[in-house]
Amino acid sequence: MLKHVLRVLAIVVVIVIGVVVYLAWPDTAKLSVAQVAGARPDITAPRVQTLPTVGVADVVGWQGNRKPVAAQGLQVAAFASGLDHPRWLYRLPNGDVLVAETNSPKREGGGIQGWVMGLLMSKAGAGVPSANRITLLRDADGDGVAEVKTAFMTGLNSPFGMALMDGQLYIGNTDALVRVPYKDGQTTITATPETIVKLNPGGNHWARNVIAAADGKTLYVSVGSASNIAEGGMAAEKYRANILQVWPDKQWRVFGAGIRNANGMAINPVTKQLWTVVNERDMLGSDLAPDYLTQVEFGDHFGWPWYYWGGYPDTRVEPKNPSLQEYSKRPDYALGPHVAALGLTFSTDTKLGDRWASGAFVGEHGSWNRKPVSGYKVVYVPFAANGYPAPGAKPVEVLTGFLDKDGKAQGRPVGVITDKAGALLVADDVGNRIWRVSAPTATAAR
Structure with missing residues (x-):
């Protein structure tokens, strides 16, 4: 018995030493984020990891009067503070702003990987219970600060996306x-929500976004995968890694597939087509695979879990699916590896100056599986007149400073929208604030 115990202890010690050694020398990026961004990113050979590179920033919050740093010619101030994990934003027709104060539901099981992910979530400031609440913010006097903050809806289940269509708030x-039901100007809703479509919960990607289609007749709903690369089998991924199209009469279909984790979605003002930002897979090394921004058309398949970036095979996935390779759509624009692109809004309604007049803003929540870290900022992708990213364009920093000089997270950006005065609002889910980015000369259009 004693020999058995000693043998087990020896194995544990070896494993611990191995982990310590591994974490002391994790995979380090050989390319800059910019080299893995744009319409033609550098796609290098994968460096498959058995144990992941772990590099999530510890959360310290905003101390004193500290705040993010806006790009030259812009300014930033707090639109609202004292929130509880604000992730997503939606502007109502009267200019009121809804904030989903939300977090992942409690994760059940998951073995060692689930345990590791739980530790990472806690380290990143995400391991707290969800408020399960939507809060309404109102800036009635137009000074750029919300003087009204009130609970709009409670008793939800990790709510995320919000969309108003035909007098109904989805x-x-x-x-x-x-x-x-919703009427313009309401500050609270007590009606019992009506279920339109049940969605498969659980797993790694819990947030469900929803937006109205360009014609105002249907909705798009994003449902992320349950895992990294379907390591739990494809049965667990039924109707996951998809964007669904939903009709108000409760009919629905898969609109786009093979999309590991789409969050931000928006209608392109030029093409009137659906665009989204997507979190790609982990543990292929610090340079792969790039998160991306892309147009999604009915029937598109972007390759997950078998392929990334338009047909590069992920050899870890079993069983293989060779017939899909030539049909895996290549995304329109890479945002860089592991940046965790979540927020997306086009600049159509902004009044930030000519430099920001035609493009898309992206909230990058920040990496956990890269050394050095990537993301933790808001960037802007310039678009050309044809409604696609400008040739040769790289992401432009709009809001930085979420990491302090020691690499700790003062905040992490998520959802991005415009307010009715044309400023950019940014949800900061660990800073518990909504930041407002504006041009110094801009005046509130109230």
């Missing part, structure tokens, strides 16, 4: 698309 809970 909300993406983690397990269902629901709706409630």
Whole structure:
């Protein structure tokens, strides 16, 4: 018995030493983020990891009067503070702003990987219970600060996306698309939500976004994968890694597939087509695979889990699917490896100056699987007149400073929208604030 115990202890010690050694020398990026960004990113050979490179920034919050740093010619100030994990934003027709104060539901099981992910979430400031609340913010006097902050809806289930269509407010809970009646100017809703479509919950990617289609007749709903690369089998991924199209009469279909984790979605003002930002896979090394921004058309398949960036095979995935390779759509624009692109809004309604007049803003939540870290900022992708990213364009920094001089996270940007005065609002889910980016000469159009 003693020999058995000693043998087990010896094995544990070896494993611990191995982990310590591994974490002391994790995979380090050989390329800059910019080299893995743009319409033609550098796609190098994968460096498959058995144990992941772990590099998530510790959260310290905003101390004193500290705040993010805006690009030259812009300024930033707090639009609202004292929130509880604000992730997503939606502007109502009267200019009120809805904030989903939300977090991942409790994760069940998951073995060692689930345990590791739980530790990472806690380290990143995400391991707290969800407020399960939507809060309404109102800036009635137009000074750029919300003087009204009130609970709009409670009792939800990790709510995320919100969209108003035909007098109904649709909300993406983690397990269902629901709706409630809404009248302009309401500050609270007590109606019991009606379920429109049940969504498969659980796993790694819990946030469900929802937006109205360009014609205002259907909705798009994003449902991320349950895993990194379907390591739990494809049965667990049923109707996951998809963007669904939903009709108000509760009919639905898969609109786009092979999309590991789409969050931000927006209608392109030029093409009137659906665009999204997508979190790609982990543990292929610090240079792969790039998160991306792309147009999605009905029937598109972007390759997950078998392929990335338009047909590069992920040899870890079993069983293989060789017939899909030539049909895996290549995304329109790479945002860089592991940046965790979440927020997306086009600049159509902004009044920030000519430099920011035609493009898309992207909220990058920040990496956990790269050394050095990437993301932790808001960037802008310039678009050409044809409605696609400008040739040769790289992401331009709009809002930085979320990491302090020691590499700790003062905040992490998520959702991005414009307010009715044309400023950019940014949800900061660990800083518990909404930041407002504006041009110094801009005046509130109230």
